[in-house]
Amino acid sequence: MSHPFLIKEIALQAGLGTATVDRVLNGRAHVREHTRRRVTQAIRELEKQQMTMATSGRKLVVDVVVEAPRRFADEIRDALEDTIPSLHPAIFRPRFLMQETMTTAQVVDALRAIARRGSHGVFLKARDVPEIAQAIAELKQREIPVVTMFTDIPASERIAYAGLNNRVGGATAAYLIGHWIGRRAGNVLVTMSNERFRGEEEREASFRATLRERYAHLTLIDASGGQGLDAETEGRVRKAVEARQKIAAVYSMGGGNAAILRALSSLNQHPKCFIGHDLDRENVQLLRDRAITAVLHHDLRQDMRSACQHVMCFHKLLPGSAVSASSSVVVVTPENIPHEVAQRFAGRDERSQRESWRPNFR
Structure with missing residues (x-):
């Protein structure tokens, strides 16, 4: 394992003793694979830091x-x-x-x-x-x-x-959905990755309070608990949404938005608007595809x-x-994706982001 770093530097970066790092670097026996991976990761991190520091x-x-x-x-x-x-x-x-x-x-x-x-x-x-x-x-x-x-x-x-100020985020999502849905009664699907994440809990509480105060004609359907992971989130949505319930809007607080759209599409549900959080590569692609309406972005x-x-x-x-x-909270739509964000993802493989599907979103 060639590298330009002192053993003590690698040990500090990996959080290991110098003797342990020495055994890994010299390929000696009786070293756990997990420890070898930590040393390899530490060297990669040091190499990256060396280029920028x-x-x-x-x-x-x-x-x-x-x-x-x-x-x-x-x-x-x-x-x-x-x-x-x-x-x-x-x-x-x-x-x-x-x-x-x-x-x-x-x-x-x-x-x-x-x-x-x-x-x-x-x-x-x-x-x-x-x-x-x-x-x-x-x-x-x-x-x-x-x-x-x-x-x-x-x-x-x-x-x-x-x-992010999560209470402001939740209230902003409620405002947007309330105005886009208008005075018609409807169901709003909400998803958190886990209620023990304080930020998402604050978003949900603020969202719920704002709807109750200003948009009481909208009913919440909760599909939380998917950890923001695709398979778990998709399953939660399928279980929460019954065939007779028409979903008018979605507020996704914890991610997994492509999975949410897949689940809704399979149930022949096409919400009028969909609000997510964070400009990760998946959400940027969904905005470009106009599969989601807006993302609440923070820098x-x-x-x-x-x-x-x-x-x-x-x-x-x-x-x-x-x-x-x-x-602070910034509302990003397909029309105002920040240039620096678009540039950051420009060179990446977009085919993996699309996950080989395009939702029928209305």
Whole structure:
């Protein structure tokens, strides 16, 4: 395994001991495959960082722990890596743990492992449960700051939240759907990936409250719990929507939008409008195909800059007054997809994004 890095650099990036890394690099026996993969990933991350980082500055090793579908996790990684080169006077070296699903115990174990090996900060997207809040408190005791991202854990000892104002997002979705549907009674399908994600819960509560106050003629049908994963989400929608129920609109808070459309199409359901969240590659393609009506977008790069600046402020590398605010809600339609987003996906294989189908959307 050829590389230009010192063993101690790889060990720091991988969160392993130098002796363990030495055994992996020299192909010695009695090394678990999981450990070999961590070393390989660490070298790849160091290679990527070497191409983008400045040559001098305070090095901050941060751990990025994310439970999210891969399409969104990839966007988080890209946003952070795009942001890092401009964060002077700090040089951020991220270590990534990103999985589509994680149990509470797995998240807690990961956070406790970070506490043992040390870190300059943690960026966390996880469920709002007491066990994870306790693990955050343990990190604080070791003076490791935690910034929650995109879904908050407000009762924890985290130093800041970076991401969309989810209550504004839910109210905005209700406003759009209420105006597009008009005064006609109808059913609105809502989906969350998991009710324990505080951000989605806040979106749903705000959406529900706004509909109840201003658009009481609309009835909610809930198909939540699919984790934002295609197969699970499609199954939830099929189970929730009965043949006699006509779906007038969809508000998808947790992703899996192509799967939602497939399920509805199979039930001969063609909603008048469909609101989603986040400009990942799937949603950009669905907008281009006019398969969904609008996406509530927030600038991940601005959010990641804010998260990094909170950690810099904690380490006294930046005054609190210089920390950027998180991004605001932007309504994106097929007519105003941001140029930089379109450019970012321009060189990627769009055939895989289409998943070999085009919905009959009206």
